[in-house]
């Protein structure tokens with residue numbers, strides 16, 4: 001692992017020299033490349049914030065908290081996790097980095113009673129697979145449980161959103177955040193994109209694919225059982241024009257598909273922990 005300063009502001013940790021780079025700001029994976037050195041993740045040219053795998057918790061119960069959680073806008077620290085517990089154990093042919101966020105978030109009046117520890121391990125495997133495991137631990141000393149929801153925001157780079165399909169979510173139930181979170185059932189075909197999509201597919205299978213039909217590239221997300229759901233988002237033209245952190249045309253080159261636990265809140269008693277793992281792999285035909 002090699003750590004360096006980026007713009008004097010944020011520390012990045014590079015896993016191997018070419019494969020992957022992780023940003024301490026927000027606990028985000030900034031770059032994941034294939035063997036030809038091509039970037040597989042989407043990075044907005046407009047702002048750093050819209051980069052890639054955005055690991056964060058959503059503490060929905062607490063209305064005053066930032067939308068989409070606070071972990072993504074906090075500085076995490078690189079710190080090796082000594083007790084491995086449920087974390088995938090790094091082997092000699094893996095490269096990995098451990099990040100921690102355990103500060104009390106300031107300015108969240110309804111959250112001040114709770115102390116938590118968030119850890120993220122990012123592993124780059126010998127075949128280029130990228131595994132992220134997040135552990136949330138309740139370290140309250142006041143005997144109180146807390147509840148949260150969680151999602152990985154994985155921004156895949158695609159050549160053309162109109163030639164992008166998601167496979168594995170057919171016939172699944174989903175919440176549509178563009179229709180007040182209403183529940184619907186997906187049709188029998190792979191998902192394609194003709195306009196804005198902002199959904200959480202519920203209780204999905206564990207392997208979901210994102211096919212870039214123009215580039216003959218297929219990403220697969222493999223998730224563990226504690227991540228029951230899959231979030232899918234593309235803001236389309238109007239949404240991109242109104243998003244402060246996305247260029248007007250950038251919606252064409254990205255799709256957010258990430259493992260999540262949003263159907264039900266996770267409730268943790270003091271000193272209990274929860275882990276959620278997603279592994280990304282890519283297959284290219286040319």
Ligand SMILES: O=P(O)(O)OC[C@H]1O[C@@H](O)[C@H](O)[C@@H](O)[C@@H]1O
Nearest residue numbers: 054068153177198199231232233
């Ligand atoms: O910019 P972020 O935090 O990655 O979020 C992008 C989108 O992610 C989706 O999952 C949310 O439902 C949207 O509301 C949100 O705008």
